[in-house]
Amino acid sequence: MRETVLTVEDLRTHFATDDGQVRAVDGVSLSIPRGKTVCVVGESGCGKSVTARSILGLVDPPGRVVDGHIWFRVAPGAEPVDLAALDSRSERLRRIRGNDIAMVFQEPMASLSPMYTVGQHFVEAVRLHLDLSKDEARDLGISLLRRVGIPNAEHRMEAYPWQLSGGMCQRVMIAIALACGPALLIADEPTTALDVTTQARILDLLAELQEETGMAMMFITHDLGVVAEIADEVVVMYLGTMVEQGPVDEIFHDPKHPYTRALLESIPTMGSGRRSRLPSIRGQVPHPLNRPPGCPFHTRCDSAVRGVCDVEDPPTVTFGRDRRARCVLYDTAAFAGQVRRTPTTETQ
Numbered sequence: 001m002r003e004t005v006l007t008v009e010d011l012r013t014h015f016a017t018d019d020g021q022v023r024a025v026d027g028v029s030l031s032i033p034r035g036k037t038v039c040v041v042g043e044s045g046c047g048k049s050v051t052a053r054s055i056l057g058l059v060d061p062p063g064r065v066v067d068g069h070i071w072f073r074v075a076p077g078a079e080p081v082d083l084a085a086l087d088s089r090s091e092r093l094r095r096i097r098g099n100d101i102a103m104v105f106q107e108p109m110a111s112l113s114p115m116y117t118v119g120q121h122f123v124e125a126v127r128l129h130l131d132l133s134k135d136e137a138r139d140l141g142i143s144l145l146r147r148v149g150i151p152n153a154e155h156r157m158e159a160y161p162w163q164l165s166g167g168m169c170q171r172v173m174i175a176i177a178l179a180c181g182p183a184l185l186i187a188d189e190p191t192t193a194l195d196v197t198t199q200a201r202i203l204d205l206l207a208e209l210q211e212e213t214g215m216a217m218m219f220i221t222h223d224l225g226v227v228a229e230i231a232d233e234v235v236v237m238y239l240g241t242m243v244e245q246g247p248v249d250e251i252f253h254d255p256k257h258p259y260t261r262a263l264l265e266s267i268p269t270m271g272s273g274r275r276s277r278l279p280s281i282r283g284q285v286p287h288p289l290n291r292p293p294g295c296p297f298h299t300r301c302d303s304a305v306r307g308v309c310d311v312e313d314p315p316t317v318t319f320g321r322d323r324r325a326r327c328v329l330y331d332t333a334a335f336a337g338q339v340r341r342t343p344t345t346e347t348q
């Protein structure tokens with residue numbers, strides 16, 4: 001069993017808004033071993049990004065981690081630190097961010113300043129965290145730009161972000177994130193804006209680096225094709241909760257939760273046209289302020305059981321060693337009594 005780099009326990013991040021408490025993340029637990037990739041999937045608004053930002057202490061007010069633990073191991077064998085217990089502005093968390101945990105967001109322009117060249121971004125980011133001279137930081141930058149597939153890397157170091165395409169900027173961001181050799185990379189839809197060839201190149205590079213350095217990865221994506229390619233484990237989120245998790249092969253070949261099944265059924269098959277973001281599942285994800293009682297998915301679930309799924313919180317059922325689903329369908333105790341498996345009227 002590999003040592004875990006990150007263990008999130010029952011994380012809850014809520015936003016206190018004028019309209020009420022938005023439970024954006026409401027009881028997420030996951031762990032990522034060294035050298036492994038956990039993909040977090042789910043429709044828009046399910047809490048994937050807020051989970052990622054919570055881990056880094058980057059949730060903006062009125063959002064706040066209200067409960068849970070985020071155990072992070074800076075180095076192999078080190079005692080884990082609970083990031084949830086650190087002040088988000090503390091020097092300690094600041095050092096961990098960027099040095100030990102790197103993050104890549106979908107929108108690179110938001111993270112790159114138009115006032116500085118690519119080279120200046122590199123030198124600043126690298127020297128903040130590593131004891132390197134300017135020339136050494138520059139050389140490291142050039143070699144990483146080459147690895148992410150940027151041609152004329154030396155020349156590009158002199159370019160300003162606005163002189164580069166969106167895809168090129170995204171690759172620059174990925175190169176900067178990898179520069180400090182993070183123990184954990186959190187990537188939020190990092191390859192969505194890239195063409196298929198560049199995306200494949202970046203995914204290969206990440207796999208290579210994992211092999212070389214043991215970097216762990218939390219990868220948020222809508223693209224189940226990418227999940228199939230890179231994930232070791234999959235976490236499926238719905239309305240701020242985790243509905244299923246397990247090894248990627250088992251999730252793809254034997255999905256337990258009706259939501260996971262619906263997600264997988266929505267993957268376009270070969271020949272059905274261009275690859276798209278997840279096509280919609282029947283109905284809409286409810287707004288977190290209107291979270292349905294019982295199982296959050298029951299209003300859209302073809303297997304929902306009246307009087308159970310619309311009333312009770314679903315139990316977490318464990319399958320084998322490392323597979324879990326939050327669904328009453330596998331709770332044999334619930335069916336031992338009077339419960340009959342008839343669809344609820346809302347699902348008709």
Ligand SMILES: Nc1ncnc2c1ncn2[C@@H]1O[C@H](COP(=O)(O)OP(=O)(O)OP(=O)(O)O)[C@@H](O)[C@H]1O
Pocket residue numbers: 015017022024042043044045046047048049050051061062063287288
């Ligand atoms: N500042 C905020 N104030 C109130 N609610 C917020 C705020 N930021 C996020 N939320 C809510 O938190 C929930 C989870 O959002 P999050 O961005 O994590 O979803 P997501 O799964 O990453 O979606 P996407 O795939 O579109 O990025 C959403 O319902 C969103 O409305």
